[in-house]
Amino acid sequence: xxxxxxxxxxxxxxxxxxxxxxTVDPARRYRVMEVCGGHTHSIYRHGLRDVLPENxxxxxGPGCPVCxxxxxxxxxxxxxxxxxxxxxxxFGDMMRVPGTKGTPLELKARGAxxxxxxxxxxxxxxxQQNPRKHVCFFSxxxxxxxxxxxxxxxxxxxxGVTNFSVFCNHVTIVPAMRxxxxxxxMRIDGFVGPGHVSSITGCRPYEFIARDYGKPVVxxxxxxxxxxxxxxxxxxxxxxxxxxxxxQYKRIVPWEGNVPALRAMLQVFELRPYFEWRxxxxxxxSALAIRAELSAFDAERIFDIPGVRVTDPRGAQxxxxxxxxxxxxxxxxxxxxxxxxxxxxxxxxSSEGACAAYYRYAMRAAVET
Amino acid sequence: MCLAIPGQIIEIATEQPLLAxxxxxxxxxxxxxxxxxxxxxxxxxxxxxxVGFALSKIDEAQAQDQLRMLRAMGEDQLAIEEVRGYSxxxxxxxxxxxxx
Numbered sequence: 001x002x003x004x005x006x007x008x009x010x011x012x013x014x015x016x017x018x019x020x021x022x023t024v025d026p027a028r029r030y031r032v033m034e035v036c037g038g039h040t041h042s043i044y045r046h047g048l049r050d051v052l053p054e055n056x057x058x059x060x061g062p063g064c065p066v067c068x069x070x071x072x073x074x075x076x077x078x079x080x081x082x083x084x085x086x087x088x089x090x091f092g093d094m095m096r097v098p099g100t101k102g103t104p105l106e107l108k109a110r111g112a113x114x115x116x117x118x119x120x121x122x123x124x125x126x127x128q129q130n131p132r133k134h135v136c137f138f139s140x141x142x143x144x145x146x147x148x149x150x151x152x153x154x155x156x157x158x159x160g161v162t163n164f165s166v167f168c169n170h171v172t173i174v175p176a177m178r179x180x181x182x183x184x185x186m187r188i189d190g191f192v193g194p195g196h197v198s199s200i201t202g203c204r205p206y207e208f209i210a211r212d213y214g215k216p217v218v219x220x221x222x223x224x225x226x227x228x229x230x231x232x233x234x235x236x237x238x239x240x241x242x243x244x245x246x247x248q249y250k251r252i253v254p255w256e257g258n259v260p261a262l263r264a265m266l267q268v269f270e271l272r273p274y275f276e277w278r279x280x281x282x283x284x285x286s287a288l289a290i291r292a293e294l295s296a297f298d299a300e301r302i303f304d305i306p307g308v309r310v311t312d313p314r315g316a317q318x319x320x321x322x323x324x325x326x327x328x329x330x331x332x333x334x335x336x337x338x339x340x341x342x343x344x345x346x347x348x349x350s351s352e353g354a355c356a357a358y359y360r361y362a363m364r365a366a367v368e369t
Numbered sequence: 370m371c372l373a374i375p376g377q378i379i380e381i382a383t384e385q386p387l388l389a390x391x392x393x394x395x396x397x398x399x400x401x402x403x404x405x406x407x408x409x410x411x412x413x414x415x416x417x418x419x420v421g422f423a424l425s426k427i428d429e430a431q432a433q434d435q436l437r438m439l440r441a442m443g444e445d446q447l448a449i450e451e452v453r454g455y456s457x458x459x460x461x462x463x464x465x466x467x468x469x
Binding site: 036037041045093117121122124141145147196197199200221225252254258261338352 | 371373399404405406417419420421423424425427431436437438441442444445451452454455456457460
């Protein structure tokens with residue numbers, strides 16, 4: 001598979017890096033946001049920062065599901081596990097996200113029935129196996145994951161399961177990108193667009209960014225070469241005074257997206273009027289709720305959810321890091337109180353979080369050099 | 370979180386047409402194919418799997434590409450662990466309880 005190896009061949013990578021270095025205007029600064037946490041992870045893991053010219057600044061975007069979930073929503077979801085008659089389920093990433101009273105993992109150690117699942121269908125199966133309990137799935141994720149939750153709810157309905165619900169926290173990436181573009185302290189020249197999210201949404205939803213804001217968007221794969229190529233494509237667009245949506249990740253992302261998946265989402269979800277994002281505040285029409293006709297599966301209608309708002313832990317500057325205003329090591333708690341073993345903020349939990357990625361790769365590199 | 374895992378379809382379940390039996394490395398599990406168009410995939414085809422669902426049909430070269438990408442990201446073991454963890458709709462007789 002020669003084609004594949006090229007994506008990480010150091011010679012090919014340095015060739016593209018040299019081409020970027022040759023192409024950029026030294027008098028100019030380029031602020032490029034990689035929207036997706038998977039890209040953030042890859043950038044740090046492969047040390048791409050070090051092969052790029054100084055005047056290309058990479059800003060880490062909000063595309064990490066656990067990172068953007070505000071503590072209040074974590075606390076809200078965890079109240080479901082307070083009851084004796086419920087089993088709360090969530091993905092592994094979520095198990096380590098701190099709420100005010102602790103992480104789901106810690107609450108489980110204290111006796112709450114919280115279980116990790118790999119698929120929402122596992123949560124549904126658990127409901128079938130435990131007819132005397134109510135099983136709730138704490139769902140998080142962008143458009144990559146939302147269709148799976150949608151189909152699971154439809155499956156529960158088809159099977160007539162009455163003891164299953166979803167605490168829905170699915171968010172959509174485009175309104176967050178719009179909020180970033182509208183934010184006065186954010187100056188972004190172009191976006192490396194998300195990969196797997198776009199395999200569902202397609203490339204069309206980003207067209208307004210090029211049309212209305214005049215910024216390039218290049219949907220990108222996750223290999224080091226993919227990301228460098230995408231950055232080069234953005235630089236070329238900027239130099240040509242162009243702004244368009246380009247698809248660097250054609251091998252996975254169809255321009256029109258995944259139609260059956262979008263159909264399933266439309267059938268099950270509707271847009272919330274607004275939703276709180278960590279660091280970005282309330283963003284209108286940025287999250288999904290379960291439609292009224294499926295309210296039998298909506299944990300927010302079944303349970304009395306307090307709807308709390310909680311500020312980030314004292315000293316933690318997750319919001320500033322999420323907005324790209326601060327780099328991870330500039331946070332006061334970074335690598336001291338907040339580290340991957342004991343994350344204070346969610347950005348230190350997921351491998352897609354900027355702080356965890358920086359801690360794992362960039363710190364080690366700094367020590368080694 | 371956004372792991373997308375390549376797998377090859379062994380067979381489409383006769384008892385439940387939205388389920389496909391899939392090989393991911395040495396692990397064989399069921400995956401839901403309800404997010405693909407009807408009849409889009411058949412035994413022998415490759416798919417990208419995310420949280421128990423096929424996200425898209427890919428070709429073999431793309432599957433190898435994706436597998437190497439997971440390795441490059443240090444996430445290949447995580448991917449196998451995830452697929453091994455899918456416990457829904459196991460073949461009859463192989464049902465295993467979700468670990469507490």
